[in-house]
Amino acid sequence: MxxxxxxxxxxxxxxxxxxxxxxxxxxxxxxxxxxxxxxxxxxxxxxxxxxxxxxSPARIAKVATEKLGMVPPRQDQVVVVRLEPEAPSPTSLAEFEIKLAKHDVSRKVR
Incomplete structure (x- = not known):
């Protein structure tokens, strides 16, 4: 025990x-x-x-211009495309724009 x-x-x-x-x-x-x-x-x-x-947009713009040699498009390079929906719907916009820049191949980039 x-x-x-x-x-x-x-x-x-x-x-x-x-x-x-x-x-x-x-x-x-x-x-x-x-x-x-x-x-x-x-x-x-x-x-x-x-x-x-x-x-930041400022840094991206600086890198684009200084390192990549990019420049804003000229006025004659911008094409405005207007799109209208085929069938109206309550959620879509009646009309909206898309801006495209044409690429000028003749210009040489640094």
């Missing part, structure tokens, strides 16, 4: 210690995941700033 009581006590003690060790391990994991979350949020914010700066 004493042996059974001793075994039960040791089993309960072992279960208690196991639970405490597991709680500490999970606590460390939670802290590591929190720091990973903070690091990833910072990286996300940095990438958003980078995307914003790279997609």
């Amino acid at each position: 004493k042996t059974l009581t001793l075994l039960m006590t040791m089993s309960l003690l072992l279960a208690f210690v196991w639970e405490r060790v597991d709680m500490v391990r999970l606590g460390y994991r939670i802290e590591r995941l929190k720091s990973d979350k903070v690091r990833l949020e910072r990286e996300r914010d940095e990438l958003r700033v980078k995307v914003s700066s790279l997609t």
